[in-house]
Amino acid sequence: MTKPKLTYFDAPVSRGEECRLALHIAGVDFEDVRLKFDAWQAHKPKTPFGALPVWEEPGKPPIAHSNAILVLIGRRHGLHPKDDFEAAQHENFMCYVEDLRAKVSPTLRIKDADEKKRVREELATSFLPEWGGNVERLLGDGPFISGDKLHVADIKLHMAVRWFVGGAVDHIPATVFADFKKLTRLHDAVRDDARVKAWYAKG
Numbered sequence: 001m002t003k004p005k006l007t008y009f010d011a012p013v014s015r016g017e018e019c020r021l022a023l024h025i026a027g028v029d030f031e032d033v034r035l036k037f038d039a040w041q042a043h044k045p046k047t048p049f050g051a052l053p054v055w056e057e058p059g060k061p062p063i064a065h066s067n068a069i070l071v072l073i074g075r076r077h078g079l080h081p082k083d084d085f086e087a088a089q090h091e092n093f094m095c096y097v098e099d100l101r102a103k104v105s106p107t108l109r110i111k112d113a114d115e116k117k118r119v120r121e122e123l124a125t126s127f128l129p130e131w132g133g134n135v136e137r138l139l140g141d142g143p144f145i146s147g148d149k150l151h152v153a154d155i156k157l158h159m160a161v162r163w164f165v166g167g168a169v170d171h172i173p174a175t176v177f178a179d180f181k182k183l184t185r186l187h188d189a190v191r192d193d194a195r196v197k198a199w200y201a202k203g
């Protein structure tokens with residue numbers, strides 16, 4: 001291995017994509033390893049905790065967990081606050097995105113269509129509005145968590161909102177977070193960042 005490497009599934013989503021975006025914005029030259037889903041079971045035992053993303057640097061042990069990877073990138077490249085308290089505020093948002101994923105991701109594996117609809121509709125009327133409201137109350141004048149500077153935690157919140165705004169999650173309305181103006185503004189500000197646009201323009 002001659003340069004650092006991020007391994008995730010071959011899809012521009014979730015925990016892997018937020019790490020790729022952070023690395024791109026930070027200007028890190030990294031190997032973007034995209035694992036096909038059918039290669040996962042063979043690869044899983046080679047990862048630290050049986051999950052992706054995984055970050056590797058020459059001569060160092062691998063790092064797992066998206067938040068650990070994001071904070072490492074953020075600290076090194078000015079995308080995570082230097083002040084300890086402000087950093088913890090950012091990390092509480094990052095952990096809260098993981099709470100959201102822990103609620104919604106298991107519904108991807110529900111096989112029964114009626115049960116999936118029931119569970120997702122319940123999330124759409126209870127957990128998700130509560131989640132959005134809690135984030136909204138903690139956001140300030142924006143557009144990002146710490147004003148006009150984008151950090152890794154903003155990327156993470158953006159990815160959480162982006163999951164739903166396209167309407168790709170059946171039974172969860174694309175408008176589930178629309179009432180939360182600050183959260184929507186943050187999502188849009190990350191989407192419209194020139195570096196983020198450049199990442200998607202690469203194709």
Ligand SMILES: N[C@@H](CCC(=O)N[C@@H](CS)C(=O)NCC(=O)O)C(=O)O
Nearest residue numbers: 014015050051052053064065066067
């Ligand atoms: N807390 C971990 C969760 C990692 C995780 O569950 N990753 C999913 C993909 S987003 C995964 O590897 N799923 C496959 C599996 O668990 O077998 C993180 O933030 O990275």
